[in-house]
Amino acid sequence: MVRLSIAIALIAALASCGGDKTSSQAAKASISTQGSSDNRVAKEVFGRVATSSSGRPQSFGGYARGCQAGAVQLPQTGPTWQAMRLSRNRNWAQPQTVDYIQDLSRFAATQSGWSGLYVGDMSQPRGGPMLTGHASHQTGLDADIWMLPPNRLNLSAAERESLSSISMRRASGAFVNSSWTPQHEAILKAAASDPRVARIFLFPGAKVEMCKNATGDRSWLRKIRPWWGHHYHFHVRLNCPAGTAGCEDQAPPPPGDGCAEAQGWVDRILNPPPPKPADPNATPTPRRGPLKISQLPGQCTSVINN
Ligand SMILES: [Zn+2]
Secondary structure, eight states: OHHHHHHHHHHHHHTTTTOOHHHHHHHHHHGGGOOOOOOSBHHHHHTTOOSOOOSSOEEEEETTEEEEESOEEOOSEETTEEEOOGGGOOOEEOHHHHHHHHHHHHHHTTSTTOSSEEEOOOBOTTOSOOSSSOSSOOSSOEEEEESSOOSOSOOOHHHHHHOOOOOOEEGGGTEEOTTOOHHHHHHHHHHHHSTTEEEEEEOHHHHHHHHHHOOSOOGGGGGEEEOSSOSSEEEEEEOOOTTOTTBOOOOOOOSSOOHHHHHHHHHHHHSOOOOOOOOTTOOOOOOOOOOBGGGSOTHHHHHHHO
């Protein structure tokens, strides 16, 4: 039982960077559009391609089962940002995502103590599954933003490998800790208020804190979604850009500000419900292997062979 719950926690942690029910449902639906018999493991192929494909920028499939064509790179350093962990080669995305990150970083630079943003993983040059780290980030529409306020934007490549972000959480994510500032809240509010954004994943204690502090219009809170992890960084997920037919959006978050739901997460962290007794008659869930190229949308075969 203990081993089982560790396994479940591990799966949750691995899927935590924006893996979620709605996009996996959308992903299942997209299997029907596949047109390839390429049975190579997708992460082994997408995880080793160093450059983007040519052609019009487009996202294909869902956030956790897709790829991207015509990706561009967030420049490694700009006036108000630095891309981190350059060795991973994950500063690729759709042009709309790169524009968004630059815009948000300009706002961040107006905040006391912030010279801009440190930007973590975006996507691989052609998107797709990764060898390590994320279930999503596959379509060039997801980006991780570090919680660490940048005090300089002249980090060397080596420093960008060794520097770490900092955690904002206390009590397993039920509350924010003393590193959390009004500037974090202002940046998250600006991030969520942008119409290009579909969702932002953030640990539950921080959402509840922002629910307490929000004044005036609260509609932006709807997009801030409580999720596991996400206390060293927050994860921004953009909508499919207009005119990209092969890109699958997620269903929008439930109506309302979502503050009661976030409080429910916090309550369960503080008072975990008793584990359900194992059902001796339950059919074990079949283990799913890693995604094959044939399980991605058919366009991803062209993207990888381009
Ligand atoms: Zn992420």
